[in-house]
Amino acid sequence: MTGWASPSAFALSIGLAAALAGCGKSEPVAPPLAAAKPATGKSPSSAGTEQSASAEEVARQARADVACPAKIVSPPRAENAAVDDVVGVRPGLTYEEAMNAVLCSNPLLVAGPATGRGFNLKAPTAATLRQGFVARIAEPRVVKSSKQILQDMQRDTIARGSNAVREDLKPGQMKWYAATMGLQGQERVVSVAREERFAADQTPTIDSLTSALLKKYGRPTQDQKASSGRLPLLRWAYDPFGRLITETSPLYGRCMGSSDPDAGVTLSPDCGIVVQAMLFPQRANPGLVDRMQVGVVDQAGGYRAITSTEQALSQIDLQRRTQEVEKASKNSKAPTL
Template structure:
């Protein structure tokens, strides 16, 4: 069987932090100059709610999304699914949490020739954080603490209990981009961790009979894979080892015309009690649809560029300067 496959080259976007540094005060006749300057300057501090409200803009909730057609695989994560427009998907993501803020991801995407056009190849979403002034000493202390945690192989954690984050990959002609994959990570609230078994049962209740379930180290993994005609792939299918997805929002996705919808889930237990779940990752990708969208976009951009060059030639025939011989 001939397989056409493209891999998404994704880069993990870094978090940006506004940093401040202490400066020594200067004594003046009216008292301490440093204290006076601080009192005169307005504070930039803001709560997470204020930061989110300023960044989110208009959000239309609840999301008016059509349900899955009878007999078709379930393809959404909290109402966000492949096929949504960029704007619809971003709105649906923000509807899943009042503190979630969407950020375009221009540093990760598929390696295609855009012919100079700007494509929105995806966005991430995270909880807004309070904006708090940090001294140079505090920043250094945080960096040292993070470095020490990495050196001790501390548990991976870039979020707090109760928070979630998303990544949605999109593709299409400029202004017409649609979601082709969706991934979400949810950290359960402290002291309210569900059992690993109950999380797995909830996944099976939503997505149905799984193609595969296995344990990779401490992580419990489930996969639902379908061919392009919507038929569940089983162990006897030649596509069993080929059609895979990515549950981690920080991972890349592969696209194949031979695979249909793929849902992947990781249930990660609490370090102190493996019977309880610490966080959940779920990802869904429409491989055949995404592959077609990528192919159509590449061809559309190429045709647009060819028309641009042809137009330049036509204009040259009317306005070009004649050579001086």
């Protein structure tokens, strides 16, 4: 359930969480993105949906309105502020800016509004808000017979029953999730996360990826090395004033991030920007990386955004009810008693 995580924190919960199982994930639920329309959120014409199509054709259809490079008009981060982006996508961008930036990062990505996940706002009509979007690599559209569909369902049932590990991403694929908050048309990014599974001929080493992350994001709050039962993890946590949290800070260990696009985030006014990266080594060679997750969240900014959005929604609802009462008092007939 979505809702309050604590008296001083909001929690984003989701309906798409997948449990980690070794280097794979168990039965992930993939959003239906192949027919999603970017930026506008509209679905493309249903004409021709019964015909098979390659991944390139599916992406081309879904990305009809995408213009690259992405145009960003939101103010850039301050010159001395912490690096807070994932491939150029960061908290504070508008919904449309972030979606276009994500789509422009790879010509095969398609995106659409996220459903089944979000913050549980304590305000009327909150369910109508866009609270983020998901993006994945387009998949070929294959027209199947009834027999083939039945066979697929049977295989899925057997796999679930045996708790089989099924990879959510193919080599060379990636996926994104961005959480947004704000009134309709005013949504801004609160958090963003990206996962990439590397192609077999482009597999980086643990050391090279770690060095690249440190070069981009700087000195970390936490640098967790790989060990028995622990994955390599880097975290850069800042307080609301933009100061790096270190082991001597009272906030050390309290301001956590989220690097998994399928996971939720927690927002607290006590924490600022938190960047987190997690590396998943190959099973056959732990010195090589099978996939990487990187996420960033603006905890204090997101907390303020939710609070102000709740207040604005409540005010809008109060105005609506007041206008309805005024209209009824002028137009209604006297009751028959």
